[in-house]
Amino acid sequence: MRKKLILFLAMGFLAIGGSASNASWLIDMRQLLASAHPETGCQECHEDIENADLHPNPADVTKKMMDFFDIDECLLCHDEVMEKLDEGLHGAENVKEPETYEDCLRCHHPHYMVGYGGNGETKVGQSDSDTLGTDFSPSPEDEKCLTCHGFFTPEDFSDKEKIFRLCFHCHGSQETEPQVLTGNSVPFVVEKEFRSAPHADVSCLSCHIQAAKFSHQDLKLQDCRECHPPHDEKVTNDAHADVTCQACHLEEILPIKDPKSKDVRWERTSKPGMNSRIHLLASTTGEALCQRCHFSGNSVGAVSMILPAKSVLCMPCHAATFSVGDTTTVFSLIVFLSGLVLTASIWLSGSRNLEKTVNPFSMVKSVKAIFSQKVILILKSLFYDMFLQRGLYKRSARRWTIHSLIFFPFVFRLGWGFVALLASIWLPDVSLFWPMLDKNHFATGLLFDVTGIMIVLGVVLALIRGSSTATENIHGLPRQDRLALILIGGIVLVGFVLEGIRIAMTGYPENSGYAVVGYGIGKLFSGMTGLTEVFGYVWYAHAVLSGAFIAYLPFSHLKHIIMAPVIMVMHAAADRN
16 A cells, blocks of 8 residues: 555656656756655766757757656666566566556656665655755766756746746857757747846746746746736726736737637737747837727727726626716716706705705714614615615505516626625735626626616516506605616617627627527627627717716606615604604
8 A cells, every 4th residue: 555655656746747846857856865866866867968969959848758768777777677577576566567567757757756675665765854955965967967957946036047047048049059949939038138027037937837847838827817916897897807918918919819718818929030029018008008909800809999997887787997087977977966966955955845854954963873873773774675675565566576677686786896896906816706707707697687687677567567557656656757767778778789799799708608688689790790890889879878877867756766765864863764
């Protein structure tokens, strides 16, 4: 059992590259000194290196570890292995297929494999784990090897320089033989320019996390968010949930759409043999940067217009922002606030019988009550009378049902949007909340479509009820406002069309089918050209309808949305129910 555990650990070391840095070209001396080969010189196994015309040779970096394996190197010291295999033994185990054991690296990592004796007991290096390497004195030949192959600590500045020198041995642009050979496959990196780049003080391996491994061409980049918190919603907004950081922030790249995931990724524009400025990061800002994707005829499915961030007008339905910079929002808020001032002046005058109790003194009393023991009574009143609509249910269950189809979806959307927005600002490192900003996430797409359907159904039923000759007139309830209902329905219906165009022009992203209505509408636009231009106009139509509704609200029969909570608080503060 113990030997099997040792074998499992050895294979684990091999799978991860055999060192704490997950890099097969780098040797962790602490592990080497605790292995079966602590006193074996580098060139006892790598004897061909001294006579190599070029080391490292750029042509070798794309090879796999097995491409360098030669069993004869192992048999120089372990010649008894083949004899034992001929007898059907390997170590202390019986083997049925001896030929499968001739690939030593399948189980044994040459630098970190622990040793064991014939009795099955391990013979791990005896150095104390806290002092490993302190008394190690490599030979001049080994020391030369360890200059490049010794284990690096990315946080240590001197080690960063070693990594830098190792990488620039091939990737620099000084036209040495390794650099010339490398330049046949990838662009050069100008060392002087890189020294002034934003990440010049960061180890190459911090971003190019597999750069020191075999199969060097299969590089993976570290996720930028490991070091940089994601942008909040105002900077990126939900339209950019599937856009990689590099598509915006790297220099000399071209944004492209991944044909499978439909994410916006990137590719180099500099060619092999050219000097690359990719590490300098993007030098443009503002609209010039946005125009990488947002232009007429782009291939990534981005709207050709550069649209403003969703403002406070959009908060009732979306994870919007606290911005008020666009013309539609500014004009709508001016009219809205003017209506509030007018309504408040009428209320405070006491000229209407229904609101005679609304005066400055009762309002001050209500504010004081919030900071007193009556706060529980106030919260209960808001929960039952404002959220659950208890008063409306008592008067008419039918009107409550229709009202709920409109009211509760808006409450849900408002809560969802606020949580997503605030999380993007205050908890950018918590991945749990980011799907709430992704329209293509299955939960977000499905829930927003369902709530949209509920709102449209509620509006239709309300209009039918209002047109019926049998409509009941209930004292104390506001009259129906058909214009307000039509505006609400129009906002949602245009929103569905907008979602359909977005899904179609972005190539029907994965999971977008969960937005059932939007996806169905998007299929109607399948194959149509010019969607990236049309989207901007439909977006502004959606925004104008939203602005019109907000501006009209204080003048409509729906102004109780604003005033009812105030009345409820004052009544609760005065112990009136």
